[in-house]
């Protein structure tokens with residue numbers, strides 16, 4: 282029996298099925314955009330550990346920072362004895378985040394925890410209870426994260442009751458417009474709808490925050506039109522509601538800009554960041570208006586491991602790679618290469634209903650009928666499976682599981698990219714038959 286089979290048996294015996302696996306591989310080494318499993322199989326990585334490896338697996342600068350910090354101290358707890366990297370990282374993020382106002386940043390361990398803290402801060406600062414989230418949105422698996430999340434299976438079914446005072450609005454999903462309208466003649470009515478939402482669903486005066494992903498990640502890389510966030514932000518401002526932009530998946534150069542929301546020219550009141558910004562270490566950030574972030578009383582925010590020194594050093598190294606070593610430029614360039622390849626694929630592969638996203642954060646929504654837009658859920662599943670068999674790890678997403686998304690490390694070489702895209706294209710053609 283192969284070692285992989287042995288480990289799979291152990292996995293099934295000792296680990297519950299809840300923590301899911303997309304591939305049956307066990308990894309021995311990973312560098313850049315390549316993973317090598319314990320059988321010596323090479324896998325081109327278009328998943329990036331679900332959007333975590335923008336700077337690539339084991340980036341030398343990140344590894345060096347982790348090793349150096351581990352040699353000095355691993356944990357003191359920021360609340361017990363502070364360290365430079367926490368404060369430095371906060372200062373850098375405050376300077377980087379959009380908005381001509383003072384900002385403050387706190388750290389947590391995961392995307393979901395950043396979301397929890399963003400909601401806590403918004404509630405405390407506004408003195409209001411309600412939060413408005415969106416259809417197709419995903420914000421994590423903790424109680425508030427899962428409550429804010431839209432998709433029922435697998436994220437919510439059986440895990441209720443959910444947190445109170447969460448309301449859900451339709452999103453700017455133009456390909457399947459919830460209002461049955463067409464962009465641009467719709468005049469982005471889905472954003473204006475927020476004011477109507479206050480009449481029949483929850484009062485503006487009771488609403489602490491509106492939380493949205495600039496590009497919905499798990500929800501299918503749904504990408505609103507340019508007018509959407511400026512309109513939403515203006516309504517939030519009018520009613521004193523905090524606009525929380527969840528950049529957990531879209532941030533850290535994923536879209537050709539450091540924060541995806543920069544594409545819309547909007548300065549959120551609060552931003553959540555995680556995944557790629559610490560190069561694979563468990564770290565998340567809540568960056569927000571100083572006057573909001575500083576409202577909660579001393580001891581009201583924090584956590585034992587939050588802003589761990591090794592994670593903070595890794596994140597500082599990631600910032601250096603993204604901002605000083607030209608990775609942001611490479612991200613934009615990758616976006617152009619991918620857009621062209623996908624546009625050409627969509628010409629010949631009937632299965633591709635829409636290509637959407639920003640920079641290299643692109644999704645292909647697969648449909649069995651372009652007119653009716655019937656979700657090609659089974660085909661998407663097969664594409665993921667067949668790509669894996671051919672040496673490419675790629676992920677699906679979307680409420681129907683019919684969107685193939687690209688989250689490859691931005692350090693991917695042109696050859697690896699070309700090989701991966703050829704596998705994907707060939708597999709999409711096969712799945713169309």
Ligand SMILES: Cc1ncc(COP(=O)(O)O)c(C=O)c1O
Nearest residue numbers: 391392393419420421498529530
């Ligand atoms: C937009 C968004 N928010 C929150 C989360 C939750 O992050 P984590 O899995 O680190 O808790 C995710 C994870 O995919 C995400 O994509």
